Amino acid sequence: MKVVNKVRIIFLPAIILPIFLMVVSIAALSVGYIRTTNENIYSNGIEGFANPLKTMNNETKSCFNDLKRSAIENPAAFEDADYLKRINQRLKEKESYLVIRKGKTIIYRGTKEDHTETEKKLPRFGSEISSQDSGVFLGKPENFLVKQQDFQYTDGSKGSAFILTDLETVLPHYKNIISQVFFSIVAILILTSFLLSWFMYSEFIRPLKKLKEGADRIKEGNLDDDVEINSKDEIGELCASFNAMRAELKESIEARIIYEKQNRDLISNISHDLKTPITAIKGYVEGIMDGVADTPEKMDRYIKTIYNKANDMDVLINELSLYSKIDSNIIPYNFRKIDINAYFKDCVDEIGSDLEQKGMMFSYSNYCSANVAVMADPEQLKRVMNNIINNACKYTNKAKGKVSITLKELDRKIQVAIKDNGIGISKEDLPNIFRRTYRADMSRNSAGGSGLGLSICKKIIEEHGGEIWAESRLRSGTTIFFTLNKIADTQEEESNE
Template sequence: MKLKTRMILANASTVIIPTIITVLVALVAFFVFDKLFGSGISYEHQQKQSMIKVKLINETSTWKQTPEVLEEESYQKYLLEQLAEIHGELMLIKDDEVEFSSKKFSKIEVAKSLASGNIKGRNEPVVINDVSYTVFVTDLMYKEGSKGSLLLLVPVDRWETSFTGLIALVSITFIITFAITNIIISYQFSRSIINPLYTLQSAAAEIAKGNLDYSIVEEGDREIQELCRDLELMRIKLKESVHTQLKYEDNRKLLISSISHDLKTPVTSIKGYVEGILDGIASNPDKMERYLKTIALKAHQIDQMIDDLLLYAKLDLNQIPFDFERVDIAEYFQHCILENEPELESNKIVISFHNELNHKRNVLLDRERMKRVIMNILDNSRKYMCNDQGEINIFLRETVASIIVELRDNGSGINEGDLPHIFDRFYRADAARTKGSGLGLAIAKQIIEGHNGRVWAVSHGKEGTSIMISLSKS
């Protein structure tokens, strides 16, 4: 449920529920009063009683103009019949004497009735024989000069006497139920928000302590669930970021260690030959020349190593842009073979090209970067070639979506356990992998991946190794 919907329902419930309970209590009270007082509070009775009251009160003008009509027996009978319908009483007073009454009243009761009816602005009820009456007094003036009064005693409506109590009951019921409902709903509503917030607070405290394995459970309303989901994603991303940072830190330490190791050997050699020259060990021109050539070779190795390291770093940081163009893959590899064939032949290595493509196929390549890949792989095969007659065969094949390039040599091969790691920088798992800068295949992998391709190795045991390259067709 949405938090907004829950708030609307909670606010509406704090009013609707007390209202329903109050209405039910009022109906029950009305039912109880009806059973206690019979039909006295029925709608028909109330309507009939009101009509008779209004009818009698409207005749007061007639009584004032012709008070003698009240002395007629037939009219008195008519008034008694009307009053009997509402259980009322009648008193006709002339010259301070009761001329006619519907029943016998004592002098005290007559005085109380007169006193109650003569209070201006109020009709306070008078109690006669445990019955409350509202007194309506009409002053009369007879033609012969006598004064009198007509008193109508109308029973106080039992509904009216109970209405105040009913209103008080309904009001108290509404206030109590409103307070209880508000407390319950507020508690339930706050719990649905506070409990997930407590969970988030605990999770935040754990994450602040560095415990990134503390998962955040989705609970509560939809908005809070979305917040939990976002914070859980943030935790996962933060954990991955920390893991990556630690990995980079380990790689940095490994890089420093590997660079130190790889640079130490040629630097030590240079230092030894320089000291030999300074100490006069190179006493003749031939030996001096041999020392200097060795120093130049070692310096070249250091320079090549630094160049490879800078290139790898730039590729790793995506700082080298690729200049892609559509290239005929078979023609491109034939050209690469022609460029590298003389150097390989000088090392007694024969290179062969086998085009197994049925048709001309184009691939998006950066010519210079891909040439660096081929040179690194061929140079790697040349360095670790152990046969007197080395062979390198390049095969071009295709699948439905890609071109497969296989560069296979007949060298010493690679152990199966080392295959997944030979493209890692400075990998030194095997003694046969201790030559060179250790970055050649790592650079090749970076360039291939920059072409959205894939590179892997297949070992043929003592029969050599194949480097496989997969490139997407254009």
């Protein structure tokens, strides 16, 4: 359920629940007083609380109707003591009593209590309230509700029958029940407030507190624990987004830590690799300065060695600069359509010549059809080829090294395989050879280099939309594979059109 719908639903019990509980409590209290007060005036329930005078009028209505009927049909009944006693007995149950007046004299009084002052103020014969069941309120000196029924005796004298209800005995009951209703209403409001507060806390406050605790954990560097909120509303969606953010942040930090470690390793490796030629250069220069190179042949050998070591340093620095540009995605690529057959023919001619000078055997096989083209940067693609070939030359332990290049045409790709017969790579190290610190993880040897060659190849091939991988067996050689995406030949496109 959406949060907005929950908020709307909250208003429904906030209004209906208190009203419902108040009605139930008042009804329950009314039933309780009905049982304890002999079904007196409280049997009128809520209406009785709102208008007690009307309630008391209704309670004595049946007795008053009997008096009215006797006044019309049988006035002699007012002289019958048994009749008056029966009426008065019924009135006692209503906290009332009967008074009969003949002329100006009270001839019957249904109570032993002294209400003389009140009885002196009873309305005269023929007053406005005579024969009306609504009654009149007498407030001084006592609180009474009075109903009057006039009649004539059999001897023609005037008489009046009065029903007097003592409000002093009734009002305390009202005050008691009203106070209880008041406290019931307060208790109901407190209960309702508690229930709504609990609902608000469980649905809104508690999830927000959990999210805050999760944010505090992230601030303290703890990125391992998710925030668990079992909700399918907007807060649940917020929690899911928060957990996804935490996971991505953790991955980002872990990747940054690995990246920084690799950078430190790379700097350490480059420093070590630069230190080796610098030490050699320094040693040979000191030999020249000390006069060790005392013959033209020694001097020529020293100078050539210094030159070669300076070239090694230049290669290291160039590779590091290139990798930095590739890693930062700032190296420019000049992609264009190139013919695979023509391009690799030029490459293998140059590569074959270089390998021949180094005493390496070279072979080339091309299984691609004519007019096969790819979209590539010729210069960067050549760099990939040279890096792989150079690695093959560096890590060979055979008297006669071999390198072969094989081209295959796949469905939508061109696959290039460069194979050597060098020292090979162990099964454990094979998955890591395209990491930039791979060579530093192996035992260092005299091959030299920055260890960035295959890492640079991987980035260049990925920028071309291809894949690169390796297969190798220890002491049996290594094969590096990479793929390039084919594009349709111009003539084929025109023929298709």
